[in-house]
Amino acid sequence: xxxxxxxxxxxxxxxxxxxxxxxxxxxxxGEFLTLLGPSGSGKTTLLQMISGLVAPTEGRxxxxxxxxxxxxxxKRGIGLVFQSYALFPHLNVFENVAYPLRMRRVPxxxxxxxxxEVLAMVQMGEFGRRYPRELSGGQQQRIALARCFxxxxxxxxxxxxxxxLDKKLRExxxxxxxxxxxxxxxxxIYVTHDQEEALTMSDRICLMNRARIEQLGTPLELYDRPVSxxxxxxxxxSNILEGRARDDGRLDWAGRPxxxxxxxxxPPDGAAAILVRPEAARLCPxxxxxxxxxxxxxxxxTGADMxxxxxxGDGSEFLVRMARHExxxxxxxxxxxxxxxxxxxxxx
Amino acid sequence: MAVMMRSRxxxxxxxxxxxxxxxVFFCVPVAExxxxxxxxxxxxxxxxQFERLAGNSVYARVLSNTFLISxxxxxxxxxxxxxxxxxxxxxPEGARGRWLVWLLIPFWTSYLVKTFAWILLLSRTGVFxxxxxxxxxxxxxxxxxxxxxxxxVGMIHGMxxxxxxxxxxxxxxxxxxxxxxxxxxxxxxxxxxxTVYLPLSMPGVAAAALLVFITSLGFFIVPALLGTPADTMxxxxxxxxxxxxxxxxxxxxxxxxxxxxxxxxxxxxxRLVGLSTLGGGDAAxxxxxxxxIRVLVVVGRAxxxxxxxxxxxxxxxxxxxxxxxxxxxxLRLYAWLAVLFLLLPIVVILPIAFTDSSFLxxxxxxxxxxxxxxxxDSPVWRAALLxxxxxxxxxxxGSVVLGFGAALSLVRFSPALAKTVFAFMIAPLIVPRIxxxxxxxxxxxxxxxxxxxxxxxxxxxxxAIPYVVVTMAAALKNFDxxxxxxxxxxxxxPARRLTTVLLPLLKxxxxxxxxxxxxxxxDELTIAIFVSxxxxxxxxxxxxxxxxxxxxxxxxxxSFILVAAITLMVLFLSFLRRNREQ
Numbered sequence: 067x068x069x070x071x072x073x074x075x076x077x078x079x080x081x082x083x084x085x086x087x088x089x090x091x092x093x094x095x096g097e098f099l100t101l102l103g104p105s106g107s108g109k110t111t112l113l114q115m116i117s118g119l120v121a122p123t124e125g126r127x128x129x130x131x132x133x134x135x136x137x138x139x140x141k142r143g144i145g146l147v148f149q150s151y152a153l154f155p156h157l158n159v160f161e162n163v164a165y166p167l168r169m170r171r172v173p174x175x176x177x178x179x180x181x182x183e184v185l186a187m188v189q190m191g192e193f194g195r196r197y198p199r200e201l202s203g204g205q206q207q208r209i210a211l212a213r214c215f216x217x218x219x220x221x222x223x224x225x226x227x228x229x230x231l232d233k234k235l236r237e238x239x240x241x242x243x244x245x246x247x248x249x250x251x252x253x254x255i256y257v258t259h260d261q262e263e264a265l266t267m268s269d270r271i272c273l274m275n276r277a278r279i280e281q282l283g284t285p286l287e288l289y290d291r292p293v294s295x296x297x298x299x300x301x302x303x304s305n306i307l308e309g310r311a312r313d314d315g316r317l318d319w320a321g322r323p324x325x326x327x328x329x330x331x332x333p334p335d336g337a338a339a340i341l342v343r344p345e346a347a348r349l350c351p352x353x354x355x356x357x358x359x360x361x362x363x364x365x366x367x368t369g370a371d372m373x374x375x376x377x378x379g380d381g382s383e384f385l386v387r388m389a390r391h392e393x394x395x396x397x398x399x400x401x402x403x404x405x406x407x408x409x410x411x412x413x414x
Numbered sequence: 415m416a417v418m419m420r421s422r423x424x425x426x427x428x429x430x431x432x433x434x435x436x437x438v439f440f441c442v443p444v445a446e447x448x449x450x451x452x453x454x455x456x457x458x459x460x461x462x463q464f465e466r467l468a469g470n471s472v473y474a475r476v477l478s479n480t481f482l483i484s485x486x487x488x489x490x491x492x493x494x495x496x497x498x499x500x501x502x503x504x505x506p507e508g509a510r511g512r513w514l515v516w517l518l519i520p521f522w523t524s525y526l527v528k529t530f531a532w533i534l535l536l537s538r539t540g541v542f543x544x545x546x547x548x549x550x551x552x553x554x555x556x557x558x559x560x561x562x563x564x565x566x567v568g569m570i571h572g573m574x575x576x577x578x579x580x581x582x583x584x585x586x587x588x589x590x591x592x593x594x595x596x597x598x599x600x601x602x603x604x605x606x607x608x609t610v611y612l613p614l615s616m617p618g619v620a621a622a623a624l625l626v627f628i629t630s631l632g633f634f635i636v637p638a639l640l641g642t643p644a645d646t647m648x649x650x651x652x653x654x655x656x657x658x659x660x661x662x663x664x665x666x667x668x669x670x671x672x673x674x675x676x677x678x679x680x681x682x683x684x685r686l687v688g689l690s691t692l693g694g695g696d697a698a699x700x701x702x703x704x705x706x707i708r709v710l711v712v713v714g715r716a717x718x719x720x721x722x723x724x725x726x727x728x729x730x731x732x733x734x735x736x737x738x739x740x741x742x743x744x745l746r747l748y749a750w751l752a753v754l755f756l757l758l759p760i761v762v763i764l765p766i767a768f769t770d771s772s773f774l775x776x777x778x779x780x781x782x783x784x785x786x787x788x789x790x791d792s793p794v795w796r797a798a799l800l801x802x803x804x805x806x807x808x809x810x811x812g813s814v815v816l817g818f819g820a821a822l823s824l825v826r827f828s829p830a831l832a833k834t835v836f837a838f839m840i841a842p843l844i845v846p847r848i849x850x851x852x853x854x855x856x857x858x859x860x861x862x863x864x865x866x867x868x869x870x871x872x873x874x875x876x877x878a879i880p881y882v883v884v885t886m887a888a889a890l891k892n893f894d895x896x897x898x899x900x901x902x903x904x905x906x907x908p909a910r911r912l913t914t915v916l917l918p919l920l921k922x923x924x925x926x927x928x929x930x931x932x933x934x935x936x937d938e939l940t941i942a943i944f945v946s947x948x949x950x951x952x953x954x955x956x957x958x959x960x961x962x963x964x965x966x967x968x969x970x971x972x973s974f975i976l977v978a979a980i981t982l983m984v985l986f987l988s989f990l991r992r993n994r995e996q
Contacts, residue, residue, distance in 0.1 A: 117598055118598070119594055119597075119598070138597070138602075139594075139597045139598040140597055140598060140599065140600040140601060140602070141600075144598065145598070145599075146595070146598040148591055148594075148595060150589070150591055152589075152591040152592055152594070152595035154592060154595075154596075154610055154614075155592075155614065156610075156613040156614055157707060161707050165596070165599055165601075165609070165707075166599035166600050168609075168707070168708075168711045169596075169599060169600035169601045169605060169711075170600055213599070217599070217600070
C-alpha cells in the first residue's frame with residue numbers, strides 16, 4: 067500500500083522536557099491509524115506536528131513523498147478535528163462548514179451544494195441556520211466532522227474527538243466515524259487514550275508511551291503479541307507473571323515451574339515475564355496437573371461473563387474470565403491452567 | 415446542599431442595607447433632579463427648560479460638541495487600545511502581570527494629575543514649547559493647549575487604560591483554538607484574524623467604546639483645563655448653572671439629557687455585550703455575524719494580499735505555536751510606545767515637584783524639597799489631605815460591608831432577579847457622576863449634610879459600592895461552595911463557617927475591593943465640588959480650585975505624592991494577585 071505520510075526522526079522538546087523522542091512513523095494511504103497512549107505519552111504532540119500547529123524541534127515530515135515539515139497548516143491538505151470542536155461561535159452551522167470553502171475561493175453556488183451534501187452525510191441537514199451554542203455535544207461533533215470533510219482533505223486528524231461525549235453516544239459516534247472513513251476513503255489518524263475505542267476502530271494502532279512509540283501493529287497483533295509489559299497492561303485485562311527463566315525452558319514463578327510458549331525466541335537467562343489473558347486461562351480441579359493452585363478470592367458479574375479472581379496463596383490476584391454456569395463459589399480451592407501457546411513471552 | 419448553605423449564609427437580608435442605602439442616597443436625589451427639570455420655580459409642570467435648551471444655538475453647540483468629543487475619544491481609545499489589549503492577551507500569565515503594572519498606574523492615577531501633566535506639556539511655556547524654542551525649530555511656538563486637540567489628547571490619554579482593561583478580559587476569553595482551527599481550514603494568518611478573531615472580539619470593542627463614551631459624556635476636568643470656551647462640554651454647563659447661575663431647573667434639564675444618553679448607551683451595552691460580563695458572568699456572546707462573513711472574507715483576503723505585498727505586515731495571531739514563541743516584534747514595539755505615551759506625561763511632572771523656582775518652568779531649575787515642605791506646612795493642604803484619607807478610609811469600610819452583603823445575595827437570587835438587582839447596584843456607574851452629585855447637593859442642603867464629612871462619605875459610597883459589587887460578585891461566582899458545605903458537615907457553626915472558610919478564602923478579593931473603594935473616594939472630585947465647601951475641602955477639590963486659578967509648582971508636589979501612592983498601591987495589588995496565583 068502506498069505511503070501517505072511519513073515522519074523521519076520527528077521530535078519535540080520544550081526546554082529540558084521531551085514531548086516526543088525522535089520518531090519514525092509511516093502512515094499508509096487510506097488506513098485508519100490510532101495513536102493510543104496515556105496522557106503525556108506524546109500522541110497529541112505527534113498529531114499537532116503532523117497538522118502543523120506545532121513546529122518540530124528536529125526531524126522531517128513527508129506527505130505524499132514531498133517534504134512538508136515547514137508547510138503552513140492550511141497548505142498540507144490535512145483536516146483537523148479539535149478535541150473541543152473549535153466551532154466558530156459567531157458563525158452558524160452553514161457558515162462554519164462553508165468556511166474552508168470560502169478560504170479556497172469556491173464559487174457561491176458550489177459552496178451551497180457541497181455544504182448541503184456534507185451536512186446530509188452527517189445527518190445534520192436541517193441545522194444550517196442554528197448557531198453552535200444551540201446544539202448538543204453530539205451535534206457539535208458532527209458539525210466539526212462536516213467542516214473537516216467538506217473540503218475533502220486526503221488526511222483527517224482527529225484529536226480525542228469523542229472525549230466529551232457520554233458512553234452511549236460515544237459508541238454511536240465511533241461507528242459513525244468508521245462509516246465516514248469508508249465513505250471518504252481518506253487517511254484517518256485518530257488520537258485517543260481509550261484502548262477499547264482504539265481496538266474497535268483502527269486498522270492499525272500506534273501505541274505510545276513516555277514520548278515514544280511502544281508498539282505499532284493491527285489491533286489483533288497488539289492484543290495477542292504485545293512486546294512489553296506496558297503494551298500488555300494497557301490493552302485489555304492481563305495477568306503478568308514475572309519470574310526467572312530456567313534452563314529447562316520453563317519459567318520459575320515463585321517456585322512454580324510454568325511452561326513458556328513453544329513459539330518465539332527463548333529468553334536469555336534471568337528475569338522474564340509471561341502474559342496470560344484472562345480468557346485464555348481456565349479452571350481445573352486442584353492438583354499437580356494444574357499450573358498452580360489457589361482459592362477463589364472474588365467473583366464479579368460483568369454482564370456478558372463472570373470474572374473470577376484466584377488467589378495463588380500469596381495475596382496476589384490472577385484473573386480468569388468464564389461463562390456464568392461454570393463459576394465456583396468463593397473460597398473454593400481451584401487449579402489454573404492454559405494453553406502454553408496462548409501465553410505471550412514479554413520481551414521488555 | 416450548596417444552595418441551602420448559601421441561603422443560610424446569605425439570606426435575602428444581606429442585600430437589604432445596600433438596596434436601602436442606594437434608594438435613599440441615589441434614587442431619591444436623581445429622581446428629584448429629573449422632577450426639577452419638568453417643573454418651573456412656581457411648581458407648575460413646564461417644558462420651559464427644554465425649550466430653552468432647544469432654542470439656544472449655544473446649547474446646541476455644547477451638545478454637539480459633547481457628542482463629538484465623546485465619540486472621538488471612544489474611537490481613539492478603541493483604535494489605540496485594541497492592539498495593546500491584543501498583545502497583552504497573547505502573553506503568558508507572568509509577563510502579562512508585569513505589563514499590567516505599567517497600565518494600572520496610569521489607570522488609577524487621578525484625572526486631575528493626568529490633566530495637569532498635559533497642561534505642563536502643551537502650554538506655550540510647556541515642555542513641547544520649550545523644546546521647540548531650544549532646538550531652534552520654532553522661536554515663537556503657539557500653545558498646543560487650550561485647544562480642541564489638547565482636549566482630545568487629554569481625554570484619550572486619560573481613558574485609554576480604561577479601554578484596554580475592558581478589552582483585555584474578553585480577548586483573553588477567546589480561545590486560541592478558533593484561530594488555529596481557521597488556519598488548519600486554509601485561512602492565512604491575516605484572513606483568520608479578520609474572519610474569526612475580529613468578530614469574536616467585537617463584544618470587547620463594543621464594551622470599551624461604550625464605557626469610554628459614557629464616561630466622556632459627563633466629563634468636565636479635561637475640557638475645562640485643556641479646552642477653550644468653544645470646547646465646553648455639557649457637564650461644565652451643569653456645574654456653571656448650579657454654582658454660578660443657581661438655576662436648578664436648567665441643571666435638571668441638562669441632567670435629564672445626559673442621563674437619557676447614558677441610559678441609551680447602557681441599554682445598547684446590555685444588548686450587545688450582556689450586563690453579566692461585568693460581574694464575571696458567562697463569556698460574552700459574540701453577535702451572530704453569519705451575514706457579514708462574506709464581507710469579512712473579502713476584507714481578510716485583501717489585507718492578506720496587502721500583507722504579502724508589504725512582506726512585513728504581522729497583523730494576525732501566531733500561525734503555529736512556534737510562531738507564538740517568536741511573537742510579533744511590531745506589536746511589542748507598539749505596546750512599548752503606548753505605555754510610554756501613558757506614563758511619560760505623568761513622569762514629566764515628577765522632577766518639577768523638586769524645583770526651587772517659584773514658577774512652573776521646564777526644565778525645572780535647581781533641586782529642593784521646598785514645595786513638598788510647603789505642602790505639608792500648609793494648613794489648607796494638610797487638612798485636605800487628612801480629610802481625603804479619612805473620608806476614603808470610611809468609604810472603603812462602608813462600601814465593602816454593604817457591597818459584600820449585596821454580592822452574597824446576588825449569587826443565590828434567580829438569574830432574572832439577580833440581573834435586575836445587579837443592574838440597580840451598578841447604576842451609579844452608568845448615571846453620569848455629575849447628575850448624582852447635583853442630586854446629592856439638593857438632598858444634602860435640605861437634610862443638613864451639606865459641607866459635612868458624613869455627606870462626603872455617603873456620596874463616595876454611592877460611587878464605590880458598584881465597584882465592590884462587581885469585584886465580589888465575580889469572586890463569589892468562582893467560589894467553591896462545597897468548601898462551606900464541607901465545613902458544615904465537619905460541625906462548624908454559621909459564624910465559624912464565615913470566619914474560618916469564607917472570609918479567609920475571599921480575603922484577596924475583599925482587600926482588592928476595599929482598595930478600589932478607597933481609590934474611588936480618594937480621587938473623587940465631582941461630588942466634592944458640590945458637597946465639600948469652604949475650609950472643608952478634599953485633596954482633589956483643592957487641586958481643582960488651584961488649577962482653575964493658576965498652575966503652580968505646589969500642584970506638581972501634590973501630583974508627585976499622589977503618583978507615588980498610586981504606584982505603591984498598584985505594586986501591592988499585583989503582589990497580592992501573584993501570591994493568590996501561587
